[in-house]
Amino acid sequence: MELDPRKLCRAFITTCKAMGVNKSRVVNALDILLEDETKPTPTVEGDLILGVVGHPYLLYDEFLNLNLLSKLSDMGVTYVTSADIDHTILDTYIKQDYDVYWLYEREMIGAANYFATNRKFNGIIYCVSFGCGPSSVVSEFMQRVIAKRIPLLMLVLDEHATEIGLLTRIEAFCDMLRWK
Incomplete structure (x- = not known):
């Protein structure tokens, strides 16, 4: 009989909350517990580790994202995309107070x-x-909650975006992180 990891995580969180354990401590414990099986593998190894969040079509279409992921790896940056993270982990990081009904948006928030x-x-x-x-x-x-906890670069990839403009912004962001 195979157990559903999502149900186990929810049951663990519910039990710990009933015992008065802080939810962030429970989530950290789950991370450690699940780390070996569900740890996202960085696509490229580098000195900086960045999370790249966005819709899958925007993350993986090189025409739309102006070769963003290739540029990051050329700059020696390790990255993990939001699509690389296991859904059992995402479920524990989707806050109920940010009740978003759209599936991909929920995953991006998680x-x-x-x-x-x-x-x-x-x-x-x-x-x-x-x-x-x-x-x-x-x-x-992202701007109100996430940017208060970790450096954030928001890239608007539309018809006005240029490859040089994108490169300048990610180079500046990475330089800032390295100097930090």
Whole structure:
């Protein structure tokens, strides 16, 4: 009989909350417990470790993201995308107070919380293509909540974005993190 890891995580959190244990301590314990099986593998090894958050179509389409991931690896940056994180981990980092109904936006919020909580990450790059709709909700969350906990670079990848402009922004962000 195989157990569902999501149900186990929820049961563990519920039990610990009933015992009066702080939820952040429970989530950290779950991270350690699940680390071997569900730890996202960095795509590229480097001196900085960044979380890259965005819709999968924006993260993996090199035309749309102006070769963002290639540029990061060329700069010697280790990155983990929001799509690389196991859903059992995402579920524990999606805060109930930020009740978002859209699936990908919920996953992006969970990933951002994971990156901001995990001390291994130096910063987050948030990729967005629209300033309206569901993306505007996540953008507000990133600016108001996540940016207070970890350095954040928000990249708007639309028809006005250029490859040189993108390169300048990520180089400046990485330089700032290295000097920190």
